[in-house]
Amino acid sequence: MKLKKCENFKSETFVISTLCEDREASKHIETAVNIIKNSRYGNLYFARIRASMLLGEYVFKGIVKYSEAYEALGAAVAAKTDNYRKSMSQIRDGIEAGIKGQADDLIDVK
Secondary structure, eight states: OOEEEOOOOEOOOOOOOEEESSSSHHHHHHHHHHHTTTTTSSSSHHHHHHHHHHHHHHHHTSOHHHHHHHHHHHHHHHTTHHHHHHHHHHHHHHHHHHHTTTEEEEGGOO
């Protein structure tokens, strides 16, 4: 299978360039990055979890690679955090939960 270059996603603070089979992966990555980019202080945790779980589901389905999801969200998080290490730990947890379908483990749903 031959991979083709997807469109670059450009933001004010970073550029994400991905290789993928089609444009579907880059659209999902862009959506997740925008969730973090458009979040406000006070709901950053939930934005990181929501975005990472979304991409985790697409990693599970084979649409997005784990490394692409982690790199893209890492770039988005860098512009929106005071504690990068802790934020990336949350991203990892969210991607893993999305892969396993374990949303309730990270978000208290009542």
